Amino acid sequence: MKDTAANSINASPLLVSTAVSLAAFMEVLDTTIANVALSHIAGSLGAGSDESTWVLTSYLVSNGIVLPLSGWLSALMGRKNFFIACILGFTFTSFMCGISTSLPMLIVFRLLQGLAGGGLQPSQQAIIKDSFPPEKLGMAFAITGITTVLAPILGPTLGGYITDNFSWRWIFFMNVPVGLLAAFLVEVLVQDPPSARKQNVGSIDYIGLSLIALGLGALQIVLDKGQQEDWFSSSFIITFSCVSFVALLFAVFWLLEQKNPVVDLRLFKIPSFGMPCVMIFFVGFALYASATLLPMLVQSDFGYDATLSGLVLSPGGIVTLLMMPIAGRLVNTIQAKYLISFGMLMTALGLWATGLVTPQTDYSTFVLVRCLQVIGLPFLFVPASTLAFSKISAQDSSNASAVISLMRNLGGSIGISLVTNRLVHSQQIEQVYLVQHLTAADAGYRSALASLTQAITNMGVPSSLASTKAMGQIYQGLVQQASILAYRDAFNFIAAMLLVLGVVALFMPNNELHKKGVTVASH
Template sequence: MTAVDAHAGWRPSGNPWAIAVVVTLAAFMEILDTTIVNVALPHIAGSLSSSNDEATWALTSYLVANAIVLTISGWLSSVIGRKRYFMICIGMFTVCSFLCGIADSLPQLVFFRLLQGFFGGGLQPSQQAIILDTFPPEKRGAAFGVTAVATIVAPVLGPTLGGVITDTYNWRWIFFANIPVGIIAVFFVSILVEDPPWLQKLASKRIDIVGLGFIILGLGALQVMLDRGEDDDWFGSGFIQFMAVLAFIGIVGGIIWLKTAKNPIVNLDVFKDRNFAMGCVCISAVGGVLYAGAVVIPQFAQSVIHYTATWAGFILSPGGVAIIVLIPIIGMLMRFVQTRFIIAAGFFVMGSAFFYSSRLTPNIDFGTLVMMRAAQTMGLAFLFVPISTIAYITLPRRLNGDATALFSMFRNVFGSIGIALATAMITERGQVHQAQLSKWANPFHEPFNALIATYQQSLIAMGHAADAAHDIAVGMVYQSFRTQAQILAYSDVFLYTGVVAFCIVPFCFFLTGKKASRGAAGAAH
């Protein structure tokens, strides 16, 4: 009998729902920080006497450290103790938030953000692992409904909250706001959370230096490549090419090492469980769509129809409310409908929503944009809780730490991939559409001449000289062509994202058709 089997009936002495809320509070604070800084970058750059391009390293440093630690957080929990590790992560994340807030130069801010990402990376996996061990399998769906508030709503609210704080107060308060939340979370975690009795027996003090090195190299280089690729012209840049080679060596070498090492830092045996493997495929797609959608719509609102950062963020907020309302309904639906059917329906709804979102126009109004984003988030409500529930339902408890670390890593890394691909596609498709439209922008195309004449007559009526009015009219028509090309590019991104969502639907049916028994899902594996 294993240590896990011997304590199959263990439950923490504290109220499990209080534990779920407390650990989710910490995760919410960390996930919020992945998007809340985005809208404040121009203010940070101006305040610290740096360019916008240099200021983006405040994001890159955080994401690189975060991606690396996500993967090894299960091992760190087993060595340090999950509760102790979780409290260290919350406490140091809070301290680093304070240091970010008082930074008086960009190098200082980048360094403190690197530390913040390092300690923040342990919060999401530890939160999920604590919930897995706190709740029996039949109650995990409802518990993951609480965690969905952190995982889905935080990235949605981040740009809105960041815009409001930056416009109303100062960008430094984006970091200072974490301090009271972190103090409250540390206090209640110290009271409520307990390590399961088998965790100490599973602890390994041996450090897999080679495996750790491959993970740092592969995920670190991949994150740098994804975050800096758009600014550095992707593979037209020698730096990005070098990062791509390092990422390939690190990831492929890491997989080979972790599969053959006697005591790997991350146990890849979790992928032998079909539900977990397919759950990772599904959550990767969710991560890519969630983060890409949260970036593309505000970017469209600001760059094309010239909304402020605050109003661009407000477009996302109703979608967050829709998720909160729908998640309990989906939880009840899971009692009567096979989980894989709910997940398949979620991807179908999401694909349909992105197809609907591709119908962008130059005169689109605020309400329509809100409806488009709300439709997208409706699909997310069908996905996160069911995927998180079924991914672990047949997995042995002894693998929970590694599983939650890898599950969170897939979601975040593919979120970065989704953002990178979406922003790159906007640029590329914009150039394609501009080239296509330019065929009609010539003196031999009568509608083009008629449009210039219309603008010119209006300008002359406003008092402009005829020659000057003609030049201004040509410039206005050219700007109209550019705007049309941009709108078509954003529409293409939404259309392709919808296709990706539809393509994931067949994979949902590889998941287990019915819930596993208590014994199969619990420690008696």
């Protein structure tokens, strides 16, 4: 019976990939779907907007802690059993999030939801990797890339539509039927190979796990609350930064000395793994940061609602979907490092183009620049994942997947924190610069004030009041212009970083190419 199941999987890798990707897509979607609903959640549960951000933070903290642990749990329980347990746990906690009656209750179940869902992405990658032969590995990671890249892009769109037309609670309720279907499909279709079945892994490395949990938890708090607490002028942020640094430093030394560490950092000694992991970190940085900035821009400065701001992102998701199979095929004929370099440059170009928007920019232009932002992402994720796994043994697949997923999520968290921090400072700087031109000595300001004052006077407003109203309107326009320029600075910051990485990518190791007509030995 087991042989029959195994043969079924070998004959239908796309079916297996669809089943496991359904669950992973659901989990990745929840990293961004609640972003546009925070104000609705806060109002419904009687909380402040600052408090509601813990709905996001609690999920990211627990998710990041479980990611490194998923390899050990997969070996302890068997990969299939662990995957199904994660799906069912995620489904149950999603339901509990939906029926939460207070913010503390929602935060607790979001924390548990992150714990349950943390193992889905690494297990998905490992199962798909073992389902495809080596010559089709690029296509396998194109499928995982669709989950990883498309879900955060569509999250705000779907979240905005559900929030505006139904209730924020349905953001969580919709996971229930999807999760039950995914668990059923995985039970029927997936069969563990010998290397992924239950193993005698011994006791867990409690010290290593505690150090990772403490370090990542403190780091996430710093990233989430840093801007609000004015970063290192706050003793609160300084304390948690020190805790994070010391815990993670000790974690590195401890894990390198263990025979069976909870996270195998020795994988970074493999050049074909370590450098792609760095690139995947910045893929997460660019993906999550840009997907956060653009909805913020159109909502704050162009008056878009949650649904319309989400719809700005959705065509980019279609572009990503179309480009993933192309990247999957090219990785078999072109060195991964060249594709990664190309992807970095294309994404940088799209981010730079986004900085060219003006107060008159319309919806279609925003959609176009978003498509330009994401068109290069498949050429980053697919080749980087393919290269990273090219020298990884079957026994290390789960550990490697956990590390890759952790790097991407950390990149996203740090990226969002850095760009939003830069955004606030840039808004202040740009506003100060523009205010310098609002003086009687500036001919442009005098002309604009005079014409606007006359226009308001012609509407029947007394001349003494018309001048004040005109100055107010000019200042409102200045604030909007300063905000748009600050977003330009933030997008250009990410673009410059990716340009540098595009050059660095050219020095990555070569990968073995599986061209048509080449027979690759496999078991």
